[in-house]
Amino acid sequence: MKKILFATLMFLTATFAHAQNEEARQKIESAKIALISERLGLTPEDAQKFWPIYNEYSQKRRENHIEFSNARRNFNPETATEQETQEMLKLGREVKERQLKLEGEYSDRMLQVIDSRQLMSLQNAERDFKKMLLDRLDQRRQQQQNSNEQLRKQNNERMRNKRNN
Structure with missing residues (x-):
């Protein structure tokens, strides 16, 4: 239970x-x-066209970031082999290249709606x-941190008062 x-x-x-x-x-x-x-x-008309493009761009950018973050989280440089380290470096470059390509593609699309x-x-x-x-x-x-420091000081003061009483 x-x-x-x-x-x-x-x-x-x-x-x-x-x-x-x-x-x-x-x-x-x-x-x-x-x-x-x-x-x-x-303008309301431009916003109606712009936001779906921007939201799609943001989602793809977020997916790119999550992929690399997950890989980094599972990567331990202290125990990684040379090959694993090379693969991590390669993935980092690939993610940056995808990001740059994404920026170019979506900038072009956004420029059809905004100047x-x-x-x-x-x-x-x-x-x-x-x-x-x-x-x-x-x-x-x-x-x-300031709040934690104040709590520590208060607790220390209470402990001193208990000892003195």
């Missing part, structure tokens, strides 16, 4: 964490869409959004 309860609890925790991650991912995606829409100044200035604005908006996201993550990490 305890094992079933524990397994159920773990499942619910994992499900909740996944739901939170999915919710966070949706919020991030919405913010990205808002930033890009603002920067590009798309070259908007395409440059898109690239700048993506870079700015990534920087903003990383900055926020750094801020959160810093806040978490």
Whole structure:
């Protein structure tokens, strides 16, 4: 019974964490869409044509990234053979080449809907959004570290007070 309860609890925790991650991912995606829409100044007609192309491009780019991330996660340079290391390097080059080809293909497709200035604005908006996201993550990490430090100090103070009493 305890094992079933524990397994159920773990499942619910994992499900909740996944739901939170999915919710966070949706919020991030919405913010990205808002930033890009603002920067590009798309007309409703252009937006209707642009977003399906951009979303397809983003999905393919994400798949490319996931493939390489999974390979890197399973690669241990300390135990890898020379051949495995060569294969990893080759995969890295292939992924970069695919990414470059993807950018060229989708840039051409997007230029049928938006002009070259908007395409440059898109690239700048993506870079700015990534920087903003990383900055926020750094801020959160810093806040978490500060919070942990405060808790440590409070706990130390409590321990001192208990000893003195």
